[in-house]
Amino acid sequence: MSETVQSAGPLAGLTVLDLSRVLAGPWSSQMLGDLGANVIKVEQPGQGDDTRRWGPPFLEDGSNDAAYYLCTNRNKQSIAINMAEPEGAALIRKLAAQADIVLENFRVGGLVKYGLDYDSLRAICPDVIYCSITGFGQDGPYKDRGGYDFLIQGMSGLMSVTGHPDGEPGGGPTKVGVPISDLVTGLYATISILAALNHRNATGEGQYIDCALLDGQVALLVNQASNYLNGGMIPRRLGNAHPNTVPYQDFSCADGDVLVALGNDRQFRAFCALIGRDDLAGDPRFASNGGRSTHRGVLIPAMQETIAAWQSADLITAMEKAKLPGGKVNEIPEILADPQIAHRGLVHDMQRSDGTPVKVIGFPGKLSRTPATYRKAPPRCGEDTAAVLGEALGLDEAEIARLMAAGIIADSL
Template sequence: MGALSHIRVLDLSRVLAGPWCTQNLADLGADVIKIERPGAGDDTRTWGPPYQRDAEGHDTAEAAYYLAANRNKRSLTLDISHPEGQAVVRALAAQSDVVVENYKVGQLARYGLDYATLAAVKPDLVYCSITGFGQDGPYAARPGYDFIVQGMGGFMSVTGERDELPGGGPQKAGVAIADLMTGMYASLAIMAALTHRDRTGVGQYIDMALLDTQVAMLANMNTNYLASERAPVRWGNAHPNIVPYQTFQCADDGWIIVAVGNDGQFRKFIEAGGQPGLADDARFATNPARVRHRDLLVPLLADMVRTLTKDEWIARLETAGVPCGPINTLPEVFAHPQVRARGMQVDLPHASGGTARLVANPIKLSATPVRAEMAPPTLGQHSDAILQERLGYGPEQIAALRAAGIV
């Protein structure tokens, strides 16, 4: 039994932030029903290639992007623009603990699927809305996109190479961090609301916004600015106060991270590279001196690092006690012994007959471990079963809904 195996979730979200949230709940044991448009479904189903492969190795209609955020869910296709589809959603919501949606502000109210309407039927409902900019404010009606929010929320002002260096300028993250972090905050908010409900019997509305999350997650960068009124700048892979604390390219074109935290570690680093004299140079002997003369020192260190391969450097620096690590490609990540030992890849049978190769949930619970039981569903895979099980619909009723294009 999962920690949330007593919880029913109605998932009206799509793309990434909402599905990431509900996948967390599903991994923890919640019964998550994903509502999708008939014939189309979640937009990310077609965001490929690459695609899930069937037993013969042929591409299916399920993009890998979709697979990343929809494990352990069941799919029900419904056209909620029709009264019959809306009635099904309301009936399911009346049996659910949580509703998650990421429609435009006010859109679900037109269908009678907003919080006020559903809470009137089920007062202890926890209802979470995820939008780009929240339910109020001058930008509330605007659609939200992760890339744009990374820029608006300040993340790109502190991410990227220094302006004066080649390739300098603002840079987005390699993954949709605003979406992912909003999904994570939404998961936490839902569990807090469920705890409150269990104590009081009262549900509540949760208003999550990508921009709010992006601003919040800048953490110490925010407080640095608020304390000093000086905007932080981009440093790329370098550190403003410590040298060397950055990346270096190796002889085999691999990359390492060197995180020298004191003068003793600096000496060990350059001794490992056969350049002990650098530690005796007054310009480089102490960290404050190295920071002042970083433009002289870093090219010398870069040349030194290019004399050995990535694996050779890691072996030498780990032996010497210098904080370091490789910059791994994803093939290297999933082949890494620590990643393997932690079980971070999970393979699940897919409805196509192939195997869905997925990333495991990183939460480790001793008494109620997370589950990985079902591959992300094909579009409408569980429609009949859900309507029969939850609402008692018979085959004739389901056939009529399907003939009308509702299911």
């Protein structure tokens, strides 16, 4: 493999036409861009992606783009085209004819009137890989509903197992602190696109991919769903405790909380020895994980009483020496300044086209031969319109000026 290909990324040479906005779609296209694909993000003139306004905080660089937008739009070129105008839709179709992948998250059937649906684009580009992301999928009784992360977290059952139990202070269903339903659907979309690319490489065939937020989040119920499907156990909220593994939760020390995550019987016995509670390790009720889970109502209070006398740093240090999994609950500034994160190079400094600095969280996979690259900071809306239309479609300056004057396209907001 040449050094050129290595530096460009494993998806170098592929073009993604990104018609999506907000998070699930842009999250997927950003990953494809990190891995080397050329991503062209199509935005609405005068408005752009909704997340550009989802603040504060905002960048103070004239664009007033929100920090939210910055987290999911690097390694993309932004072009502003009004697809509601026939000339605008025609320009997008010409770009789609040159693309390997088209990604969109409009409502079901929403792109048919613009000739930008899968059937229309397949007619001009038979090997295109076309991925649609919606709340509930392209069929079924909910297909015409709008889908938002918070709604999906509740409908999927996720919130029924997240938060403190009913009857406890703060009890009740709780959403996850990040838009997990959007993010996991973006991941599934990327995985599906890569699978479709491999199929196309083998057969020459493109295909249609239908990804739904609800489907993705239900798939992410993993052990909780399996507990019900295969054991008849209806999962409930347990706070920070685990439904299957005990002890696997937070404990209060004299000066703060620690996380204790013991995954097997050996680790449990070693932890009991560490805190001076061999009596717990020797109790036949707690000898196996199944017994500890059944009798957690007795075991956990006994552990809480002993752990409460420890200083958190002392307990974490002792667990590290004993090679037992434990740690603290970090706040966001703490983890982003953590030496492990610094060593792994996860935070990257980038510059927008005008020199404005932007920090981003990088792609977490470490590819030894074709690593992710950080080539272009999240762009202003439409800043690449003229360049892309000139290079990709051969439009000259006069034609670009005419289209701008007619409101068909726009440059930077």
